[in-house]
Each structure stands twice: as structure tokens, then as C-alpha cells.
Amino acid sequence: MLRPQASETRDLVNLDGIWRFAVDRPEVSEPWSAPLQGSLDVAVPASYNDLFLDPKIRDHVGWVWYQRDVFVPRGWGDRDTVIRFEAATHHGKVYVNDVLVAEHIGGYTPFEADITDHVQPGKPFRLTVGVDNELSIHTIPPGHVHVVDSGQRRQSYHHDFFNYAGLARSVWLTGIPRTRIEDIAVTTGVEGAAGTIKYSVVTTGSAEVRVVLRDETGAEVLNGSGAEGTLRVEEVKLWQPGAAYLYKLEVSLHGDGELVDSYTQSVGVRTIEVTKTEFLINGKPFYFTGFGKHEDTPVRGKGHDNAYLVHDFELMKWIGANSFRTSHYPYAEEVLDYADRHGIVVIGETAAVGFNLGVSGGMSAKNPPPTFSPDTLGDEMQETHAQHLRELIGRDKNHPSVVMWCIANEPASQEDGAYEYFAPLAELTRKLDPSRPITYTAWLLANAKNDQIATLFDVIGINRYFGWYIDNGDLASAEVKLEADIRDWVEKFDKPVMMTEYGADTMAGLHSLNDIPWSEEYQIAYLEMNHRVFDKFPTFVGEQVWNFADFRTTPGVHRVDGNKKGIFTRDRRPKGSAFFLRGRWTATGNVKPSQQ
Structure with missing residues (x-):
């Protein structure tokens, strides 16, 4: 499924802009059958949650409806008319007038429908799109809905970023040849x-x-x-x-x-190779420096924004970052196009986050159910996961910037059943794309002694927060634990290891003469400690800080207006750590600092 493109033979109409909008109401049984009632309008592309002031819209669980009138160009009589959605988070249904023409589950990959038989060139039609944000134990990412004491339905999930929803990416109408x-x-x-x-x-x-x-x-x-x-x-x-x-x-x-x-x-002509000790691009050792990121900006939520795209890449260039991971879902394809043009290396990741039922918003749960079982993440989830991999690789296979696939973030890889769940998915990924290595990221309580899936992958990614979630405020003890942890991974497995997440929450403007957690000085000291450890291991191949910028999460006692681990604030102002990282990364380029 090729991304829409204007050419000598193809016409392209962008449908971004202001659409009519309504939250699903039981008394309106078929909202696609007539113009949506009410005065609400919504921007596309954008998440709808933060556009309005009504908390019932921000926290809505279930379907919402988008609608607009679309005109089919008169000259398309000898072509097929196709409508394409870059994403609908998480479940989309598309109606042309009264006819359902497309349905797609999965919030971060595109889908399209040939609507030639339902429209007429030179005539308008009513386009209605339903988007459902509800997560279940069988969706990626997983979650569950429960009814709270007030009687409202609430969405719970195990990933630590806000469940933004809607049409967050562009919508296109294309006229394409029938033989194509x-x-x-x-x-x-x-x-x-x-x-x-x-x-x-x-x-x-x-x-x-x-x-x-x-x-x-x-x-x-x-x-x-x-x-x-x-x-x-x-x-x-x-x-x-x-x-x-x-x-x-x-x-x-x-x-x-x-x-x-x-x-x-x-x-882009380039080669990728992984040895027991190195990650090679064009035959040369490559050391990842950069970030885990999020598609997250004020007001737009996860809505794609080209201005932020350009500015974010300028900030990465300024700080000396050479890479990022698309944590924790496929990003808009415009992001990968831009990375292709600017030589930024990308680890492409699926939306398989929250595969750890012992964790809720970063905190350990009591007596959790097994993550991998017929009643939790079993055969149905595995097939859903496989489809996500097919769609991700099918979309992004030609991007030279994408050098590795990450098939899951922080799964409960220490639990029984993890190997049986991931082995077929690792095999599928290699079959779909033999040209790229694969990885995953191990969470804090999955270590080299108890992890069950590391043998399936080419590169071991670890997410470690010694000095933050463990030994908070005690960086000396954290350093001992971190060095022992990395040594275990290196000695047990003959493959490269990289840090895919490490970070400390930091309130911009909070300063201290001592290493006080949440201060800008503590964030710098935390990073320094980690780097001392990284540089001791020759087979360590990268460091990606969590996170590029502060981002919104669900409310929580351990979150102050979201996750504050950003090196930049949510509106992209630098914290002190940005200047510290710039000093390290601009001096190293693509080479490991200790090997210069």
C-alpha cells in the first residue's frame, strides 16, 4: 500500500482542516446517516482530547464522530477514487454517505478504501468517520474499561502516556489509474x-x-x-x-x-550488520546517541505538526543526537521521510507497550495476573501483534533511516510464557524483513538472570532507572547496581547491548547545590553517572535518553503535569541537561565516547 503521491498519472486532494464533530450518543443510532448535529468542530490532524474545555470530551471512552462534505474532481471519471487515513486511534470506521466502506483496528498505521463505486466525479459526498479509543486485553496497546463510583466509564492502561485519540494524521482523497x-x-x-x-x-x-x-x-x-x-x-x-x-x-x-x-x-543505499560486539552501518561501528521520543505537543496531543517536526530535528541536530526510537508506536510517515533526508537513524517500534500486567503507570501492582496466558495476552493478542508487525514493516520497509525493528517495549520478559509468545513474532519479523536486525527493550525488573527472550533478538535494549525508581537520590548505590546489571547482560549474551531508556524526572527551573531529585542538577548528575558506566563496556552500542521532551500522561501522584524526564520541556525549552548532553554528543559524533 503506497503512500499517496501526486504524479503525472495520480491526483491528490488533502482533506485536512475543520470537520464537524460529535461524541457518540445512544439516542443517535446511525450518526453517519445525516449531518452531525450540534455546534462542535474539530481540527484534523489532531487528537481531539485537548481541543475542547469540556472534561467529558477529554476523558471520553468510546466512539466519537467526524464528518465533512467532500467533492470528487470532475476529471476522475476514468480513475479509481481511493480515500486514505494515515491513522485513526485506535479503531476507525469510514462511511461514504450511508455505506460502510472501511474498518481498521490499530491506531498508528494507515488504511484506505476504494470508494469508486460509491461516489460520482463532479459530485460531493458526505464522509463520516467513527473513531473508538477503547482499549481491551486484546488490543495493542492493551487496557481495560471499568465503571467508577460516579457511574462514568474510565479507561485504564499499563503504559505511561496519555491515551490521545482521534484523527491525528492526514486524510487524503486520491484519483489513481485502474492499472497501477x-x-x-x-x-x-x-x-x-x-x-x-x-x-x-x-x-x-x-x-x-x-x-x-x-x-x-x-x-x-x-x-x-x-x-x-x-x-x-x-x-x-x-x-x-x-x-x-x-x-x-x-x-x-x-x-x-x-x-x-x-x-x-x-x-538510500546503505548496509546494516550486527556482530557479537558492534552495530555496523556501511561496515563502520555506529554508536546510538539520542532519545526515546513521543508524538506529543500542547493542544494537538498526538496530532502531527510539521512545525514541531522541523523544530524537533533542529534541536536533535543542535544537541548532537544521531538517532531516536519511535517509542511506543509507529510515528507519522512524514517523520521518517524527514529522518531519511537528514541522516537521522531510527529504531522503528510497534505499539506493543503495556505488555506487563505487573506494572500500572510505572508502579508495581500487587498480586498481578500472569501477563502471558489464554485469559490475558494469549493467541488472540499474538495474532493482533503479528498484524501490527505486518503493517509497520509494510509501511516503513523502504526508509533508509530505519535500521532496526523493536517489536515490543518493556514486556514482562521474565515471566513464564514470554518465550512462547515472542518466538513466533521474532520469526515473522525476520521473514517480513531479512535486511534489518530486531530488538526489544527489557524493563527494570527483567535482568540477564531471569529474562527469557533475549536469545531471540540481535541487539539487547535495556531500560534502566537506577538512581530514580531504585536508589532515588543515592547515585553512588545506583552506579554499583547499574554496572553489575550491564555486566550480567554483556557476559551472558554474545550480542551488543544498548540503553534504550534512562532518565530522571526534572522540574525546569528547580535548582539545588546538592543532588536533590527533581532538580536540574540531579538530572545532570544522574546522566553523568550512567555515562561513566556505559563507557566501561566495549560492547555497549548506544544511549538513548528518556525522554526528548516532557509529555502528557494520565494523572498520578508520581506525575506532576505529566512525565518530566524530558531534556526539553513540553514546549521545547532546554533544561540544563540539554547543554550537558550537547557537550558529550557533539564531541563524539557516531563513535562511542570511550573509543575516540
Whole structure:
């Protein structure tokens, strides 16, 4: 499923803007069958929760409805009309006039519907979209709904970020040829000074496939024909961390001597390899520096915002970060396009967060149920998880910035049943994409002695908060524990280890002459302690701080207006730790600090 694109043969209409909006009401049985009643309007793309002042909308559990009128261009009579949603969090239903044309479960990957038979070129139609934010034990991420003393339905979940919902990404109407390019897959390699680009094109109907490879100036480098092939680029210019180079692969279909369809795919030539001790990009050791991030901004929630996108990357460039993880869900594809162009390395992650029923909002629960069992995360969840992997890899497989797949964040990997749950998913991921390594992130109480799934993965990611959740305020003891913990991982497993999360909540502007938790000085001292330990281990391959910026969570006694572990505030002002990290990371580039 190719992302919509305007070309010689394809037309594209953006449907972002102001839509009519309503919260689901029992007395309105079919809200798609007529114009939505009421005075509420909503912005698309945006999460709806923070747009309004009514807490009943912010905390609503269940369906909401979006609606607008759409005009189909008159010139689309000989084309298929397709509507595409970049995301609907978490369950979407799409109606054209009174007809259900699409349904999708999964809040962070795209879906589309061919609506040609339900619309007329030159005529408008009523588009209604239902979005349900409810989480259950069988959804990714999981959760459950309960009724509180006030009689209201409340959503509970085990991940530590706010359950923003709605149409958080763009909506498109496209007019595309009936015989067309359906998908393109690209893998790259390097042979001496030459680069190889292996391509595969899926089409509808019968047509001749032609390809042209162009460099960044637009000059033709190579051409070929056929739905599958390999292009060999002599003196190739590699896609490098911090120095991106993108070729353009122009794919076209021809029939009876005429152009039928065309699509352009960006290509970055690079190689990925993992040894027992190193993570290699283009054959050179790469040391991850950067962040776990969130799609989270004031007012918009998880709504994609191009202004924040540009500014966030500028901040990462300023601080010297070379990478980030898409914690804890696939990000908008615009983010990956931007990473491709700017040479930022990405670990792509599924929405499999909260797979740990012994944790609720970061705090240990008493007598929790087993995480992996027929009644909790069992066969149904495993199949849902597999579908998320198919959709994530299907969408992002061609991005050179994506160098590794993370198939889950902080699962209960120390529990019985974890291996049986994850082994088929690890196998599926490798089958879907043999070109990239895979990882997961181990939570604080899963260690090298009790973890059951590390053998399934190429790189071990660990999330550690010694000095915060454990030994808070006692960095000397925290340092002893952290060093022992990492040594256990390194000595037991012949594979690279990286820190995928480490951080301390910090109130911007709170200062202390002593290492007082929540102060800016403590956050810096905490980071210094961690770095001393990291630098002792040659097989340690990266450090990604939690988090890039403060973000919203559910209310909690351990959260003050959200999670404050950001190096930047939610509105992107630097804390003192930003200048400290800039000093470390700008001096190291892509090389481990202790190995310079």
C-alpha cells in the first residue's frame, strides 16, 4: 500500500482542516446517516482530547464522530477514487454517505478504501468517520474499561502516556489509474565502491514496468525494465548517519506505447550488520546517541505538526543526537521521510507497550495476573501483534533511516510464557524483513538472570532507572547496581547491548547545590553517572535518553503535569541537561565516547 503521491498519472486532494464533530450518543443510532448535529468542530490532524474545555470530551471512552462534505474532481471519471487515513486511534470506521466502506483496528498505521463505486466525479459526498479509543486485553496497546463510583466509564492502561485519540494524521482523497503500481519494495547493498538496489514492483493489471534511477541533481544514473531487478550503481554515494544521500527510483507502467502510471520512491543505499560486539552501518561501528521520543505537543496531543517536526530535528541536530526510537508506536510517515533526508537513524517500534500486567503507570501492582496466558495476552493478542508487525514493516520497509525493528517495549520478559509468545513474532519479523536486525527493550525488573527472550533478538535494549525508581537520590548505590546489571547482560549474551531508556524526572527551573531529585542538577548528575558506566563496556552500542521532551500522561501522584524526564520541556525549552548532553554528543559524533 503506497503512500499517496501526486504524479503525472495520480491526483491528490488533502482533506485536512475543520470537520464537524460529535461524541457518540445512544439516542443517535446511525450518526453517519445525516449531518452531525450540534455546534462542535474539530481540527484534523489532531487528537481531539485537548481541543475542547469540556472534561467529558477529554476523558471520553468510546466512539466519537467526524464528518465533512467532500467533492470528487470532475476529471476522475476514468480513475479509481481511493480515500486514505494515515491513522485513526485506535479503531476507525469510514462511511461514504450511508455505506460502510472501511474498518481498521490499530491506531498508528494507515488504511484506505476504494470508494469508486460509491461516489460520482463532479459530485460531493458526505464522509463520516467513527473513531473508538477503547482499549481491551486484546488490543495493542492493551487496557481495560471499568465503571467508577460516579457511574462514568474510565479507561485504564499499563503504559505511561496519555491515551490521545482521534484523527491525528492526514486524510487524503486520491484519483489513481485502474492499472497501477500497488507496491514497491527496495533493498540495498554495497560491493566495494558500487551500490546495489534490488527492487520489486507489484501492479494491478498487465503493463510493462520501467525504472529510472536519478541522483539528487535529477540526472539519470541507470534505467531498467521488468517488475523485479537489481541496479548496480558504480561509485555509489551512500546514505550515512548525519550525511544522507537519496536517489530517486522512478517507476512507470506502460501499455500500448503510453504511460499508464508512475510513482517515485526515494532510495538510500546503505548496509546494516550486527556482530557479537558492534552495530555496523556501511561496515563502520555506529554508536546510538539520542532519545526515546513521543508524538506529543500542547493542544494537538498526538496530532502531527510539521512545525514541531522541523523544530524537533533542529534541536536533535543542535544537541548532537544521531538517532531516536519511535517509542511506543509507529510515528507519522512524514517523520521518517524527514529522518531519511537528514541522516537521522531510527529504531522503528510497534505499539506493543503495556505488555506487563505487573506494572500500572510505572508502579508495581500487587498480586498481578500472569501477563502471558489464554485469559490475558494469549493467541488472540499474538495474532493482533503479528498484524501490527505486518503493517509497520509494510509501511516503513523502504526508509533508509530505519535500521532496526523493536517489536515490543518493556514486556514482562521474565515471566513464564514470554518465550512462547515472542518466538513466533521474532520469526515473522525476520521473514517480513531479512535486511534489518530486531530488538526489544527489557524493563527494570527483567535482568540477564531471569529474562527469557533475549536469545531471540540481535541487539539487547535495556531500560534502566537506577538512581530514580531504585536508589532515588543515592547515585553512588545506583552506579554499583547499574554496572553489575550491564555486566550480567554483556557476559551472558554474545550480542551488543544498548540503553534504550534512562532518565530522571526534572522540574525546569528547580535548582539545588546538592543532588536533590527533581532538580536540574540531579538530572545532570544522574546522566553523568550512567555515562561513566556505559563507557566501561566495549560492547555497549548506544544511549538513548528518556525522554526528548516532557509529555502528557494520565494523572498520578508520581506525575506532576505529566512525565518530566524530558531534556526539553513540553514546549521545547532546554533544561540544563540539554547543554550537558550537547557537550558529550557533539564531541563524539557516531563513535562511542570511550573509543575516540
